[in-house]
Amino acid sequence: MSEMHTIVCMKVVPMPEEVRVNQETMTLDRANARSIFNPPDMNALEMALQLKQAHGGSISVLSMGPPFFERYLRLALCMGADRAFLLSDRAFGGADTLGTSRTLAAAIEKIGRYELVLCGEESSDGATAQVPPGIAEWLGTPQVTYAIELEVDYWNRRLRARREIKGGHELLLAPLPAVVSVKTGVNEPRFLDWTLRPWAEGQDLVTVWSAEDLGVDLEEVGVKGSATIVGGVGQSASRERRREFITGAPEDEARQILERIGQYLSER
Amino acid sequence: MTSSLYGPADARGVWVFLEQEEGKLESVSLELLGKGRELADALDCPLTGLLVGYALGDSPARAVACGADEVLVVEHPDLQVYTTEPFTSVVHHLALERKPDVLLLGATPNGRDLAGRLAVRLRTGLTADCTGLTIDPERRLLSGEVVGFGGGIVATILCPEHRPQMATVRPGIFAQPEPDLKRKGEIRALPASLDAADFRVHVLERSVSEEPDLTRAGIVVAVGRGARGDLELAQRLAGLLDAEIGGTRVAADLGWIPRARQIGQTGVVTQPKLVICCGISGAIHFTVGIDKAECVVAINTDPEAPIFEHADYCVTDDMFAVLACLAEQIAGARAVTG
Numbered sequence: 027m028s029e030m031h032t033i034v035c036m037k038v039v040p041m042p043e044e045v046r047v048n049q050e051t052m053t054l055d056r057a058n059a060r061s062i063f064n065p066p067d068m069n070a071l072e073m074a075l076q077l078k079q080a081h082g083g084s085i086s087v088l089s090m091g092p093p094f095f096e097r098y099l100r101l102a103l104c105m106g107a108d109r110a111f112l113l114s115d116r117a118f119g120g121a122d123t124l125g126t127s128r129t130l131a132a133a134i135e136k137i138g139r140y141e142l143v144l145c146g147e148e149s150s151d152g153a154t155a156q157v158p159p160g161i162a163e164w165l166g167t168p169q170v171t172y173a174i175e176l177e178v179d180y181w182n183r184r185l186r187a188r189r190e191i192k193g194g195h196e197l198l199l200a201p202l203p204a205v206v207s208v209k210t211g212v213n214e215p216r217f218l219d220w221t222l223r224p225w226a227e228g229q230d231l232v233t234v235w236s237a238e239d240l241g242v243d244l245e246e247v248g249v250k251g252s253a254t255i256v257g258g259v260g261q262s263a264s265r266e267r268r269r270e271f272i273t274g275a276p277e278d279e280a281r282q283i284l285e286r287i288g289q290y291l292s293e294r
Numbered sequence: 295m296t297s298s299l300y301g302p303a304d305a306r307g308v309w310v311f312l313e314q315e316e317g318k319l320e321s322v323s324l325e326l327l328g329k330g331r332e333l334a335d336a337l338d339c340p341l342t343g344l345l346v347g348y349a350l351g352d353s354p355a356r357a358v359a360c361g362a363d364e365v366l367v368v369e370h371p372d373l374q375v376y377t378t379e380p381f382t383s384v385v386h387h388l389a390l391e392r393k394p395d396v397l398l399l400g401a402t403p404n405g406r407d408l409a410g411r412l413a414v415r416l417r418t419g420l421t422a423d424c425t426g427l428t429i430d431p432e433r434r435l436l437s438g439e440v441v442g443f444g445g446g447i448v449a450t451i452l453c454p455e456h457r458p459q460m461a462t463v464r465p466g467i468f469a470q471p472e473p474d475l476k477r478k479g480e481i482r483a484l485p486a487s488l489d490a491a492d493f494r495v496h497v498l499e500r501s502v503s504e505e506p507d508l509t510r511a512g513i514v515v516a517v518g519r520g521a522r523g524d525l526e527l528a529q530r531l532a533g534l535l536d537a538e539i540g541g542t543r544v545a546a547d548l549g550w551i552p553r554a555r556q557i558g559q560t561g562v563v564t565q566p567k568l569v570i571c572c573g574i575s576g577a578i579h580f581t582v583g584i585d586k587a588e589c590v591v592a593i594n595t596d597p598e599a600p601i602f603e604h605a606d607y608c609v610t611d612d613m614f615a616v617l618a619c620l621a622e623q624i625a626g627a628r629a630v631t632g
């Protein structure tokens with residue numbers, strides 16, 4: 027009973043530069059894109075690993091997505107997580123933040139006791155930053171978003187977190203358990219420890235759960251459990267620019283730039 | 295299906311959640327009042343501003359001057375600083391009681407913190423971090439434009455059956471309305487019925503400073519890794535042009551510029567008349583923040599740098615040499631004419 031348990035929510039996303047819009051179907055073509063861990067989630071995992079170094083305890087990684095995510099979850103094990111849970115079911119597909127947070131929260135409850143749920147700040151493939159507060163609401167726990175520092179007082183069951191706010195930051199005191207989203211870039215995620223590789227292939231380290239395993243109402247997950255729909259997608263039209271190259275010695279270049287931008291410079 | 299707590303047939307009105315700091319409305323809240331006014335007119339319904347806090351100063355009156363027909367004010371000492379749960383409860387109750395059709399919030403840290411929780415409590419849809427909003431008056435549907443995948447993809451998101459239709463909107467996208475002090479509107483003070491159980495997170499300390507607001511800058515001098523930490527010439531030029539300094543995430547990460555001056559997907563979206571990009575490679579994460587500039591000048595030693603695809607005037611040269619000449623020539627011209 028007496029060891030800290032952190033659950034880190036991690037998503038696998040296509041590499042942004044490899045996603046294309048299929049102009050005929052107006053849908054995203056991500057089948058040909060290679061995948062990576064959502065970079066902000068690596069910051070969340072690193073934060074969990076640092077807390078584990080300080081307090082002991084264990085880390086579970088939780089992800090909702092197709093079966094191929096399993097490969098990635100084993101990489102998280104090589105970074106130092108202790109076990110992983112993959113929520114994989116056709117019924118979970120096409121979820122927006124409402125359906126996603128519902129599913130993740132159901133899994134967290136099934137995993138059982140936890141002190142902390144750590145999430146990344148946002149996922150790069152669409153929905154942004156709304157899943158962590160959503161999970162907190164379904165679980166009924168406090169939430170801290172955009173955390174830049176985290177200090178856990180395990181015995182008094184509370185945490186101190188510094189979070190970013192507009193124009194500054196604030197220091198919060200919150201009871202555990204809590205859901206925390208970690209500000210992107212607050213730490214340097216560590217490299218994989220390849221010596222863990224053989225261990226990380228262990229069968230029992232990754233648990234795969236279906237909708238039935240979770241016991242969720244199928245109306246509350248996936249497309250059915252979602253409130254938003256995508257009206258259309260497009261490649262963002264970068265604005266057409268003149269792209270006129272200016273050459274010469276620096277002083278000539280400066281003169282030519284000034285001739286061209288003169289209209290934008292206010293008189294002083 | 296997970297149903298929202300009320301449906302389209304019962305929903306009416308456009309609401310804007312107003313954020314304020316020490317009685318002063320945030321600029322994104324003013325921008326939303328301007329846009330909200332447009333949406334409310336298209337839907338032929340009232341625009342309501344929602345103010346939760348304490349010591350709100352002239353914010354309610356200012357919201358009316360900026361377009362609100364009605365301002366709901368919930369004022370209580372315990373609401374002076376934002377915390378998630380009490381604010382969620384207050385807005386949740388008001389929404390259930392009055393059933394707005396549309397609820398807009400600024401995509402600030404607190405606006406997004408609140409919106410994410412509130413949307414689940416209301417069992418409704420939320421379009422996060424919109425860069426555009428349009429309305430279909432016939433179907434009374436809001437569509438939010440969002441960018442994904444580092445800015446490369448734009449999608450429009452709708453919330454057809456759940457109400458309210460919620461969206462958070464990026465600061466700096468919409469124009470601030472000119473306040474009209476003669477505008478009439480109703481300011482309604484409502485009782486705060488607070489639940490002690492909501493006050494379990496405590497703010498121990500808080501530090502905010504007036505941030506530079508790059509979204510409103512007319513001219514920006516932006517620096518990247520190529521500046522190698524030496525901003526003296528960039529600052530000199532910015533001073534001469536009455537411009538703001540901005541930069542890439544690299545420049546902010548390395549501490550050369552404060553975070554509030556970071557431009558791009560995870561920074562601010564600027565829309566200046568002119569931006570001069572110095573020593574910036576031009577990653578899409580950065581260029582989404584300058585796409586709205588009227589004119590882009592780029593100075594980079596690497597002729598292949600992607601930034602040149604996003605620039606009107608491209609200079610393949612050392613940024614320090616060019617900046618020095620620019621500053622010298624501008625100062626020289628002023629000395630002659632001034």
Ligand SMILES: Cc1cc2nc3c(=O)[nH]c(=O)nc-3n(C[C@H](O)[C@H](O)[C@H](O)COP(=O)(O)OP(=O)(O)OC[C@H]3O[C@@H](n4cnc5c(N)ncnc54)[C@H](O)[C@@H]3O)c2cc1C
Binds near residue numbers: 577578
């Ligand atoms: C999820 C995510 C979000 C991100 N969000 C943002 C964001 O909001 N904003 C942002 O900026 N980045 C963001 N990034 C990072 C982005 O991808 C780039 O890494 C970053 O913009 C590069 O910064 P830079 O151009 O300063 O540095 P570099 O890419 O290192 O470019 C430096 C450039 O300087 C040139 N140079 C060097 N010396 C000189 C000289 N003497 N004179 C002239 N030119 C010189 C070089 O040729 C080079 O092109 C994000 C990344 C991710 C993954």
Ligand SMILES: Nc1ncnc2c1ncn2[C@@H]1O[C@H](COP(=O)(O)O)[C@@H](O)[C@H]1O
Binds near residue numbers: 036148
């Ligand atoms: N499918 C998912 N599986 C696991 N975690 C997720 C998933 N979707 C979102 N998250 C978590 O929620 C954070 C914010 O995501 P989002 O709200 O989609 O921007 C991510 O950084 C993850 O930590």
